[in-house]
Amino acid sequence: MPNNDGVMIGLEIHTQLTALKSKLFCSCSSDYRGSAPNTFTCPTCLGLPGAMPVINKKAIEFATRLALALKCDINERFFFFRKNYYYPDLPRGFQITMYNKAGGKAFADGGIVPIRIKDKVKEIKLNRIHLEEDPGRLVHEGSISKSPYTRVDYNRSGTTLIEIVSEPDMSSPEEAREFLKQLLAIIQYTGICDTNLEGAFRVDANISVKGYERSEVKNINSIKEVESALAYEEKRQKLAIKEGRELIQETRHWDGQKTIGLRNKEFEADYKYFPEQDLVPIEIDKSYIEKVEKELPEMPKERKERYQKKYQLSEFDSEVLVLDKTIADFFEEGIKSEKTFGPQEYKLYCNWLMNDISGWLNDNNKRINETNLKPKQVVELIRSIKEGKITGKIAKTFVGEMMKGTAISEIIKKSGKEAISDITVLEDICKQVIEENPKIVEDCRKKPKAKQGLVGKVMAKTKGQADPKITREILDKLLKELGIN
16 A cells, blocks of 8 residues: 655746747747737748758757756766657647757756745755757637637747656645746746746646655646645545545646646656767857856845845845845846945835735736836935825725826825824824723733734824824824823
8 A cells, every 4th residue: 555645746837038039940039929820920920841850049048057056967968859749739730949868968957946934944856858849739618628629829939948847845835836937037037037027937737645646736826826736736636536536647637726637647758768860969068157157146045135135125125125026127227326325224115016916916907117207206215204295005006096197296196195204193182092992991001012903093093194104193292191102
């Protein structure tokens, strides 16, 4: 009887090199998104007889960038193979890819992606990364399980993919989520791929209960969906084991709610790999690798460490901030524009980006560079709070208007929500609150924290416009007069 003591998860990530202008083996444009079907094609990417592939030199550079960023061991000599299988989106009847057996080598072996789970760092090992061409795209009417027909668009056929294969080092869907977040950040920083583009990042998720056969869930398009599919599949497999049902090695499809069996999983021998005779072996030397390494931009880990040192942000804040390069770039642009800011303001700026602004972006399915928000607006917002023009609570209501590019001073004027900092006005309100809430006042004698209840009452009366610092000072003074310290 196999030992059922947990799950093993390994991921295969297919990353399209969207920064390349042309496809992997021909000069067709790889910028096909939004174009009419089957308009970005040629005899080579359609696999017509006699068409000869020629390697895209820039693809080698991009693969080198990623291998260096992931700490892989780059193989200096390799050649392509034909992976034979028959599917409508594969016009040749085979895919040109790399194979790390039968004398072949992947582009690079090994590599590490560190993740943080419950304040502990775990290193997820990579098996390899390799280059290959993307198949075409199958277009279904509705869901894959109910579509009455399938259409094929070959615009994507032949675009450049890097496949990143992890070891089965992940033991939960949560670890898979964190691994993907860190990996996509690294890919984003290398500048080889915009992973937010449709179809630019696809995951095949392999999962098994230890000692049992594995399932592969194909072509999942987001981190959230990968986590959900793995969670469902873990429950499905454990229930099958509990009920004594057989688990088979198979390929499954995630429809957003459940996985659906598609076919028995192919084995390596089924693909009949053999060397691609129309492409010569490729050699890259150490000097080339060193040149690419020198030009490699700052990676998330180095940026995180710089933020801790230069801006005195915590390790957690720095790590979260650098995960999205566009957010981190926005942060630095704002910081550089305001010379009077120090550690306290850096922390406030970081908090606004990670919390209220990121929350709005998530709710509206937007990226920060897809809005009209500018760093100077966030700087102006923080300055307005510090100067007592508005309270933090009021500022939170401005986020939607800020995204339109409206200046903070104009938003304050239009809203009529300027902070109340007049001591005479606030003292009258505080006296009313003390008179109206004798129970809270009595609680303050025993529990100093009960004072916050009075502050809350003042904020409610003023619709969040009372300056909280001045309010606390006035309440402390009035309570002291009543013999409450």
